[in-house]
Amino acid sequence: MTKLFESYKLKELGKFLKSTRINLGFTQKDVEKITGITSDSLRRVEQGQVLLRFDTLILLSMAYKKDLIEDLKVYCNSTRLLSYYTRLEDLIINYRLETLQNLRQDYYDYIKCFEPDTPINYHVECQFEKLLSGISKYNSSTPQDSLEDFIDAMRINNTLFNIYNYHQFKYTVFEMRILLLIALALSTKNEFASSNDMLVYCLKRVNLNRNSTYNEKLLAIKIYFNLSYNYHRIDCHDKAHKYSVKGIDFCNKHYISYGLATLLYRKGIAEFFLNKPKYLMTLNQSLTLLLIEEKESLAKKYIDITYKNYGIPLSLDTLCNISKN
Structure with a gap:
């Protein structure tokens, strides 16, 4: 059977649906003719007396020419x-x-x-x-x-x-x-095989197309990062590089800066171990992005960790010069 929506502010949602109907010039009888939803049922929905059914929301979306499922998120408890x-x-x-x-x-x-x-x-x-x-x-x-x-x-x-x-x-x-x-x-x-299998499963299940929600996109970025980091920890630097690049490409495709600095860092470290000549530029791109995001203290932590763990000297003072080369 059709599920009921739970944990929603029903009175506020009802007021919103009523104002939407009135703004369109519809009476409750008009909506009944268009959707088949009885005037009495619509009245109770608009007064916040009943839980919304999914099929009711779909019918109202069609009548009001509005994505009410998306609007519903605003009224979630x-x-x-x-x-x-x-x-x-x-x-x-x-x-x-x-x-x-x-x-x-x-x-x-x-x-x-x-x-x-x-x-x-x-x-x-x-x-x-x-x-x-x-x-x-x-x-x-x-x-x-x-x-x-x-x-x-x-x-x-x-x-x-x-x-x-x-x-x-x-x-x-x-x-x-x-x-x-x-x-x-x-x-x-240290159960990396099981961890990576689960992360790859998550990546396959999450919606990656252009219609995905912002939260789904953020989840995908976190999966790419953690796959890259897991492979780094088991010295599989080709795959660490592969997933960092996939994550960066995903961020760029969807115009999202979230997680981009960390993915660039993972890419730079993978390039270092793979003897790729541009690793220093990639690492400094990561630091530059952190500075743009006003996360200077985090950038300094990256610099300390990078030198301590990999012997790679980085400096905020030389970012501009290195990036130009």
Whole structure:
């Protein structure tokens, strides 16, 4: 049967649908003639008294000549979860370890600025809490302990899930992120073959075409980066280079700068090990992009790590000169 939409601000959504109808000059009877949705049903939807059915939303989209499925995202009660997930990405990219190790408190502090919502779907909230716990452990001194939390998060909706039968299930975009994190947790246990197989599976399952959502595109970029990094860790530099280039091409194709600096860095390190002459230029492109994004402290960390791990001297002072050569 058609699923009902849950965890949405029904009254606000109803007001939006009513104003859309009125702006088009339609009465409720007009909409009934066009869609077959009774006036009484539409009245209850517009008053926020009932949960929307998917087929109802499709019919209204056709009548109003508007993508109401896309508009629906604005009225989602899990907006605070999505907003916090964006913050989480920033914390990870900028290595804010102190905050990452206490995510639950940071999450509760963060959502205080949001207006109270009606209750979020219980399973969604439980899944998110397990995810936060796992990420805190992943960024601790014992990252391998995160695996159990990530698996528990996945089992909330897929009770029979395990790391061997993951290909038997269907996943939401959010659950694909959890699967990505499971793959990363496996790599902390040096199970690189299993980790890479899972990442490649994620890459095949995520929507990579031009109609994909922004969150799907960000997920793809993270997968490319982590495949490149995993192959670097097992000294398979050809594949590390391959996936970094694929990630860079994907960013350029979709005009996204997110993750581009890290992918350029992975490409530069792979070029260094493959004795490609332009590795220094690539590394400095990565640093330049970090400076453009006003992440100078992160650029300095890259410089320190690069010299410590690979003996490659980089400097912010010489970026312009090197890039010209």
